[in-house]
Amino acid sequence: MHMLDLGITKYLLEFTRKFLRQKVNARAVREMDRRLCAIPRYPGLIVLKHGLENISKFTANDYRNIMKVIVFVIDNLYENYEDGFSCKRLCNVFCVYLKMYIMLRQESFTDMDLTELEVNIINFWIQLVKYR
Secondary structure, three states, rough: OOHHHHHHHHHHHHHHHHHHHHHHHHHHHHHHHHHHOOOOOOOEEEEOOOOOOOHHHHHHHHHHHHHHHHHHHHHHOOOOOOOOOOHHHHHHHHHHHHHHHHHHHHOOOOOOHHHHHHHHHHHHHHHHOOOO
């Protein structure tokens, strides 16, 4: 689980920021950080005061908290896009990843769980490759 939090989650967030900077504009990255900072306090949720600007210093717990709200943060973040990678598609990538993430946090797996996880992993990679 630690590898999932510090590896794939970190990569996905860094990829998203880089994509926004290159394909949309730097204002979208600032808006993403502003939205993360604007999340009100809630029991069990740690709010990031500076957004994702110090991402290299995040712990696995910080990534888990970000994943709880990331779809709401990036929803309707931008309208103009290049290469066919709309905001809705970006949200779909995160949704598929979150399904996998939640499944992988289970204590044990049934055969049906493993089959569903395999489908989610394939869908996740298809979406990432499809939009690169």
